[in-house]
Amino acid sequence: MVDSLLLIFMIIGILGIGSQWIAWKFQLPAIVVMSIAGLLAGPILGIINPEQAFGDLYRPFISIAVAIILFEGSLNLNFKEVKGLGKPVFRIVTWGAFLAWILGSLTAHYVAGLSWAVAFVIGGIFIVTGPTVILPLLRQSKLKPVPAKILKWEGIIVDPFGALLAVFAFEIIMFLSADSRDASALLLFLLASLFAVVLGYIFGKVIGWAFETGHIPEFLKSPAMFGAVITCFTIADEVKHETGLLAVTAMGMTLANMGISSIKDMRHFKENISILLISTVFILLTSSLTVDTLMDVFRPEIIGYVLLMLFVVRPVSIFLSTIKSGLSLQEKTLVGWIAPRGIVALTVASYFANVLEDEGFEGASLVTSLTFALVFSTVCVHGFSIGWIAKKLNLSSQGKPGAIIVGSNRFSVALAKVMEELKIPVIVVDSSWDRLHRARRAGINHTHGEVLSEQMEYTIDFTPYDYLISATEYDSYNALVCSTCIPGFGRKNVFRLPRQTRSGDHLENIDNTIGGKELFTPPEGIEELKYKLKAGYVLRKTSITEQYTCEEYLRNKHKETVLLFVLKHSKQIEFFAEGNETTASAGDTIVSLTPPSKEFNKIKEKLEENKKASN
Template sequence: MVPSILFEIMLIGLLGIGSQWLSWRYRMPAIVVMSVAGLLVGPIFGLMNPEEDFGDVYNPIITVAVAIILFEGSLNLSFKELRGLGKPVFRISTVGAFIAWILGSLTAHYIAGLSWTVAFVIGGLFIVTGPTVILPLLRQSKLKPRPAKILKWEGIIVDPIGALLAVFAFEIIAYFTANNPDGSALILFFAASIFAAILGWACGRGIGWMFETGNIPEYLKSPAVFVVVILCFTIADEIMHETGLLAVTAMGMTLANMGISSVADMRHFKENMSMLLISAIFIMLTASLQVEVLLEIFQPEIIGYVLLMMFIVRPLSIFLSTLGTDLSLNEKLLVGWIAPRGIVALTVSSYFASILSDAGYEDASIITTLTFGLVFFTVVAHGFSIRWMAKKLHLSMEGRPGTIIVGSNEFTVELAKSLTKVKAPVIIVDSSWERLRKTREAGIPFYHGEMLSEQTEYHLDTTPYEYLIAATDFHSYNALVCTTFMPEYGRTNVYKASPYTLVDNMNDVVDKIGGKIIFKDDMSMEDLSSKITSGYVFRQTTITDQYNYNRYLSERDEETVLLYMLKPSGKMYYYSEDLKITPEAGDIVVSLAPPSKEYKKIQEKLVNQRNNL
């Protein structure tokens, strides 16, 4: 066992973030790595058992963390995202959830051998997927926007619905099996659910109004939101268990659709907090499992139940609920396969296991084992298969990383042409229809609009793009664009054109704001555009063992501007002064090079002809 609670908290954080880093570094599903890490330090090696070590505060920690995670996820549920997706999302979240509940309950009764009461309770619980498992998968899988948005909306909306269905099933069955049925419990359940939704809406509107009117200072906005989330969750949950999830979901969706800029400003902080909580909770839950539970997972009835839930219940509920919608067959196949269960299923199932056991249902003791079996198998199967399946169904954004270029001019149009030739997605964004004329004539994908506008977020699909280059003639605007999108794309993937010209004194002014300077610090946008008008051309040079990179550098023209390099793996790197990667054999270097001597002769001939006319 670990020497102290403080050491255990440190270890949980280290394992959680370490698992996230390993999954990013080696492109593995983060939830799988976290689950394995928790099992290793918990039931396998016995280094810690958070449930025992934390005692009475264990469950409150988990439930509050789940509430914050669910709120953060619902804060991204803007109804503007539902353009063209409203019908499928509504069907899956209502009709699909109901079908999955009925089929899952029948499977639990006839395959897992559970009583009708226990079967219908966990049948409602197991319709949930949730942001704790869906969002990390979507972050790594690079799905196309339609299936990604459907899975995200379903995961967040169905999370509280599943918990409420489990409570509803228990209350209904308790009512009908009681010797003297009393409908007051049912009335209380429905009233508490309505109250939770209204409370969440009121908290969202209230905190939003305080933000808009300036009644909360900037430095208190994030802390205030988290306190109100906990307040909203606790009040609802104290009235009726599990309605707190509904309350925080309603609060998050209310704030998301109020159009408050302060909420958008805090989003990255809340995402970071959610990432830390997801990592910690997965480690704590898996580390708290008993060895006996792990061994029971491999019982035939549990394996049979899990397989039917994965291969029959989930696909059938999706196909039936999306009849008559515009979802393609491939989209139905992908959405029908991806349904990993996560934290909400684990935490709520433990609550119902104790409630049902106290009510005299002996088979309730298997709920924890059944839940973890479903969670572990779905997390592993869906985590490792989502990228492969999306690629097979042509629903992934595979290929070279794409680039968003902000600003249409002579240079950016030619740069976009060169990226198109190497099959790298590219799009030019500009608010001027006149400046976009060259882009349109060249056949380059473009978006006519203001990059910093909120509308652009909903109309411009940014999924294929990993890089952003701000290359307008306005240096301050370039810096502002880079600063705005740096949290989304990463500090190393956001570039801007140099604000300097060759006559500037580089020692007097140092511009470090908003993104890295692309290509060369002393190569401004004006310089690059003038090279295009002077006849400079884009050249691709393949580095080989015989013609290595050092030889290429020594033989190239001094006026050549190195633009980007391409790896055989599909990776792409833009040149900047601090680029540390050296091209190797097989890499392609793309540069902007002076015209050849033959081209110069043709230019001189044309000039002479004009002079003689």
């Protein structure tokens, strides 16, 4: 076993981030990969045991990590956005969550054999599905809008409240199970909880005010936020244990509803920190498991508990809470099946396992095994089945990866038109109704709005779209859109039109790391592309076959042809862009902007062939 703390930190970092990369590369659930990595490094091979190595620092680190993860989740709870979510979402996050808590607690007591206290605490934790798990699954499975919206918002809304439900359940059960019930102890907890909420509200208001008024410079905003979260959590937790989670949740919700202009930057920072912490904490927890704890996973009562949670508790709570909600049977079935528990459930449950064990509650020693079994099972089962079951229920929008085109003009509409002809999902977005008239007239799917506005995240269903193309007349705006959207789409999927040399913003010296990749071969600015279309150039689709290869096409094409993209036989899209080695093989289709002369020659040849055939 490694004894050096420095080496242990290095191993945890490599395993955590390496697992995230492998999961991204091979489209696997990240928690599954991290679980395997942690188990191999910990109980199986015995390379590291962080709990033993870190000693007294282990629990405080886990607590702070959980606080930051919950804070990041609560930053998404904007009441204005939640209001318009509709009856199904409201019912699922209220009645559905309550039913899941009660049914899950009863199952934990009667099947897993846990005491009432432990059962109701973990029952509250396990209502959490969590955006850290569900959002990657939704991106991967490409569900239709209704089930995707329900699962997304259930994860976002319930995420911070599962831990808080566990806190309140723990304190109330502590009061009820005490030999001499002292109402003052419960009153003290309620007062401490009120203090935590007020503290979180004050911290949120103060930090938001400081950000908006410029009292904190841009380069210090992220560190200041990080420090404020830890301070808020620590103060509340020192006043009364377990109320720190309530304080950071209140702080995040306060900031989310203040309308702060820099909230998106804070969200990106917190997402990055959360990914780092999630990776680290998951490796810490799984590698600290003992062989005995791991073997407990295979106990009949734990297996029975997991099966009932999968096949009874979740479906029943969804079906009962969505009666007369307007959802179809297929939608209820899918939502009732998909409920992967993730890092929040595991970290919070591990946190409470120690607390419950210290208090001497019966069954507390099984909490970690039970949680790991449920988390690992749900992530594996739901992660690998969501795409299959969505197709079977006809709730999958699987097809060719789509594109969002920002800017409505002659070229962008023509590009969208040819994509629609190829059955590629496409939408044109513009903030001007006047410019959108081209898209409306062409019958192209379009929406009015500012793509940089947060509201667009809720106006557009981003599920069908893997690529973003910024194609406006303004080079600086294109660069800004791409830079803003890179975190959501990924750097390799965000593109902009080449900068204009004779007009536009004259950004010749702009850093090439700003914005997305420049499109097309050879690179042509928007004015040149619009001019060519006006002069009669056409967007042409050329099929590549065994007889007519890509090499032959490239040799024969007109020198003025602009190569746009290749639609692969596998339905993937490869754009001709800087840094891309785009090629085509048999079964692929090359889309290009072709001079009119070639079209005229082809028409002339066809007329002559028809004339000869008639003679």
